[in-house]
Amino acid sequence: MNAQDTQTEPGTRRIAVLGEMLELGDGAPQAHWDTGQEAGQLGVDIVIAVGGENAKQLALGAAAAGADVAIVADNDTATALLEKLLHPGDVVIIKGSRGGMRWKIAQALTGQEITGILS
Template structure:
């Protein structure tokens, strides 16, 4: 899939943000994802450069395939660029950068994983000669796209809208963002189905329930065809307040009864789940 896109765009710089458990129905396993995404390393032209998430177990293999210089980015020792001291606040994350550019940066997006995404952007901007103060100002004013960990407030309840899409890794990241979110009340998670996972579907939905329980999420609502898998796994892992629901309308009704001022609610699911409908429903009944 990647080769025709590279041919179309003809980039000189390439960025691989991560190798995750996505589109497994088509690629088979994570090795297949790494094989395909790593094609970018082989297709960049002479004089180009690859910026690679270096914390991945696949990073060395992909770097070895590269025909151009590679700059690694991550949190682990050994990366060319490192993000550290990552802190999440209600409106985003702050982190320290050590590398060719040093300093503290602020990003108006939730989730510790956004620090390494931002660091990749910092590394590319520095490569292009953008001054450090301009990079910092750009990141501080950057807003995420719709339905990607966007925070809205409704009657004293903060709702994290991450309803654009989902796979096993992004669900884990979203649940961690919910757990890290300052909260005076309960933390509630609404998890929709994850699509295009093939034979990994059962394991991924069970893992979501297990992670929610391990992070101490207070209430878990699962919706869709695989909701029971998530709920049963969460209960087995010790999360008592968890419910399988048939559709988004049922989610709206239960949230209306369960949530109150000071609570934080996460909405996370694949595009087919259209969990943003839950926000619309809550506003209509407010």
């Protein structure tokens, strides 16, 4: 992925950091692919998929819908990638199962401690 390729105007990109959804059971691969595809169809410019096999499905679905994708193994790698990619005004959404602790990415990027998680 080349961040410059996804940059139409400074600070206008939509970036989704999507972690694996751990509770899906047998339908997980297809659900992850569908989620990635939906992100791309909704105009997400870059999808960063975090995790293992199901993260690959997220990325494949997003790529099929035209988003640029990256697959990373863990939160620390996702954070490092975001720190390199982000420009002022970019919009980032971070989502995944509570077990994946994706909130740590937001905490690292903002420098603000997460004090509670809503159910």
